[in-house]
Amino acid sequence: MVGAADWAGVAQQVVAGLSSGGTYATLAVALVLIYRATGVVNFAQGELAMFSTFVAWTLTQHGFSYWPAFALTVAASFGGGIALERVVIRPVERASVLTVAIVTIGVFFVVNGAAFWIWSPQVKSMPNAFSTRPIRIAGVAFSISDLGIIGVSLLAVLLLWFFFRFTKLGLAMRAAALNPESSRLTGIRVSWMIALGWGLATALGAVAGLMAAPPLGSFDQNFMQPILLYAFAGAVLGGIDSALGAVVGSLALGVFLNLLGTYVSWVGTDLRQAAALAVILGVLLVRPAGLFGQALVRRV
Amino acid sequence: MPLLELRGVAARYGPLQALRGIDLSVGESEIVAVLGANGAGKTTTLRAISATVKTSGEVVFAGERLPGRPEAVARAGIAHVPEGRGTFAQLSVDENLRLGAHVRRDRAGVKADYDRALERFPILAERRRQAAGTLSGGEQQQLALARALMQRPRLLLLDEPSLGLAPRVVADFFRVVAELNEQEGLSVLVVEQNARLALASSSRAYVLEVGRVAVAGASAELQRHESVRRSYLGY
Ligand SMILES: Nc1ncnc2c1ncn2[C@@H]1O[C@H](COP(=O)(O)OP(=O)(O)OP(=O)(O)O)[C@@H](O)[C@H]1O
Ligand SMILES: [Mg+2]
Numbered sequence: 001m002v003g004a005a006d007w008a009g010v011a012q013q014v015v016a017g018l019s020s021g022g023t024y025a026t027l028a029v030a031l032v033l034i035y036r037a038t039g040v041v042n043f044a045q046g047e048l049a050m051f052s053t054f055v056a057w058t059l060t061q062h063g064f065s066y067w068p069a070f071a072l073t074v075a076a077s078f079g080g081g082i083a084l085e086r087v088v089i090r091p092v093e094r095a096s097v098l099t100v101a102i103v104t105i106g107v108f109f110v111v112n113g114a115a116f117w118i119w120s121p122q123v124k125s126m127p128n129a130f131s132t133r134p135i136r137i138a139g140v141a142f143s144i145s146d147l148g149i150i151g152v153s154l155l156a157v158l159l160l161w162f163f164f165r166f167t168k169l170g171l172a173m174r175a176a177a178l179n180p181e182s183s184r185l186t187g188i189r190v191s192w193m194i195a196l197g198w199g200l201a202t203a204l205g206a207v208a209g210l211m212a213a214p215p216l217g218s219f220d221q222n223f224m225q226p227i228l229l230y231a232f233a234g235a236v237l238g239g240i241d242s243a244l245g246a247v248v249g250s251l252a253l254g255v256f257l258n259l260l261g262t263y264v265s266w267v268g269t270d271l272r273q274a275a276a277l278a279v280i281l282g283v284l285l286v287r288p289a290g291l292f293g294q295a296l297v298r299r300v
Numbered sequence: 301m302p303l304l305e306l307r308g309v310a311a312r313y314g315p316l317q318a319l320r321g322i323d324l325s326v327g328e329s330e331i332v333a334v335l336g337a338n339g340a341g342k343t344t345t346l347r348a349i350s351a352t353v354k355t356s357g358e359v360v361f362a363g364e365r366l367p368g369r370p371e372a373v374a375r376a377g378i379a380h381v382p383e384g385r386g387t388f389a390q391l392s393v394d395e396n397l398r399l400g401a402h403v404r405r406d407r408a409g410v411k412a413d414y415d416r417a418l419e420r421f422p423i424l425a426e427r428r429r430q431a432a433g434t435l436s437g438g439e440q441q442q443l444a445l446a447r448a449l450m451q452r453p454r455l456l457l458l459d460e461p462s463l464g465l466a467p468r469v470v471a472d473f474f475r476v477v478a479e480l481n482e483q484e485g486l487s488v489l490v491v492e493q494n495a496r497l498a499l500a501s502s503s504r505a506y507v508l509e510v511g512r513v514a515v516a517g518a519s520a521e522l523q524r525h526e527s528v529r530r531s532y533l534g535y
Pocket of ligand 2: 342343344383
């Protein structure tokens with residue numbers, strides 16, 4: 001297990017875990033956003049992020065460097081998310097939660113298939129977002145990339161929090177999610193608020209995908225699937241209806257999985273997804289509302 | 301020309317015909333009451349106006365046909381305080397008030413109205429940061445009214461504001477409504493079970509019976525009419 005002299009290694013692994021956790025957190029907040037607006041878990045969230053990442057990759061192939069490609073892709077994803085909601089979710093807006101969930105599963109396969117059709121199945125690689133040099137803090141070498149990813153993830157989530165907390169539109173979106181009937185009576189265009197939620201979630205997903213891709217070295221059209229699983233686990237751990245919970249849960253999960261993979265030799269990287277699944281099951285059995293949530297399951 | 305006019309308005313919930321052709325009007329700066337037994341169609345009448353139920357017939361407001369979507373009706377200048385008050389329980393009093401002004405663009409006017417609302421309902425000023433769900437029934441009714449006023453409507457729809465409140469709280473509530481009507485010319489269409497109170501606070505009234513207008517007239521007249529009181533109002 002962990003030796004006393006190994007604390008520098010542990011610190012490095014914790015930061016690396018927070019970095020992965022930050023990516024999960026970004027995607028998890030996107031899940032929470034749509035869950036609150038639409039009442040369903042968006043199973044296509046990861047694939048949408050993958051699609052955004054491939055769009056950005058295409059831009060980098062056409063002379064854009066990473067950050068301009070990032071900005072363009074996040075903006076386009078926002079528009080794409082709104083368009084997607086208008087086209088496929090709006091028609092089932094009043095349908096049951098199960099119907100909407102099935103539609104998102106349909107979107108999962110369509111987007112995945114479309115990405116294979118548009119881009120060849122060969123693996124891609126993304127230019128780095130941050131310097132690959134390490135930085136020494138208190139004598140320990142940390143990866144600048146890890147710190148950068150943590151920073152961008154937290155910044156994205158904070159911006160979103162600020163938007164919901166302090167803007168008129170953000171308030172209207174929260175109201176629409178809490179009580180659509182009353183919102184309509186006060187003149188809020190609820191249907192558009194839901195579309196806007198999908199736009200924001202898709203943009204946030206793009207941030208997650210664009211943070212996750214470069215450190216992988218190479219990735220293909222399925223690269224977001226395990227990350228979606230981790231984001232689910234993080235969101236469930238924190239409480240699927242709580243954005244703060246999703247962030248805390250995801251960061252904790254990232255650190256936990258990273259330490260587990262590093263220090264418990266038989267887990268390695270292969271059993272991480274099984275560990276995430278175990279977290280999901282454990283939370284649902286022991287505390288369905290998660291750490292910060294209101295209630296995930298209501299018995300009828 | 302009246303501010304609001306319903307002509308032959310009918311509405312159904314599936315096979316159930318809840319309104320069978322209602323004619324009703326509210327004049328400029330008038331308070332009009334809608335009375336009737338449980339299930340008579342009072343709530344449905346208000347919902348027909350705010351387009352939260354599908355209707356046939358005509359609803360004309362300020363000379364124009366009202367659009368068929370509740371958010372558009374709100375934008376046209378009608379504030380609806382529904383049964384159960386329609387406040388946002390999880391949001392703070394402050395947020396509820398700000399939501400009331402969602403359709404408005406005049407920032408300065410909104411700010412002024414916000415301050416006036418807190419002046420008019422001091423308890424809301426005290427509870428500004430509290431979640432609306434934690435307020436008492438009477439406080440919530442004040443919040444519902446304050447929130448509706450933030451919209452600066454020309455017509456206010458109230459659905460059984462007295463429900464579940466102590467007589468004194470109800471009296472206070474109706475005093476404020478009368479004040480708004482006198483001082484600011486606000487038009488009000490109020491649904492009530494409490495016929496005595498509603499007739500005392502309105503200039504005209506409609507009594508509904510199974511989806512139709514059974515009796516209509518000046519509130520003072522209706523109050524005086526022994527037989528009307530007996531057969532329709534139950535007091
Ligand atoms: N959502 C609904 N679905 C089906 N039927 C409904 C619905 N809402 C109302 N009704 C029916 O329509 C009729 C009129 O209802 P409405 O709510 O307008 O009555 P009301 O006069 O407001 O009664 P109350 O005094 O009890 O509030 C009733 O028979 C009621 O059962
Ligand atoms: Mg009613």
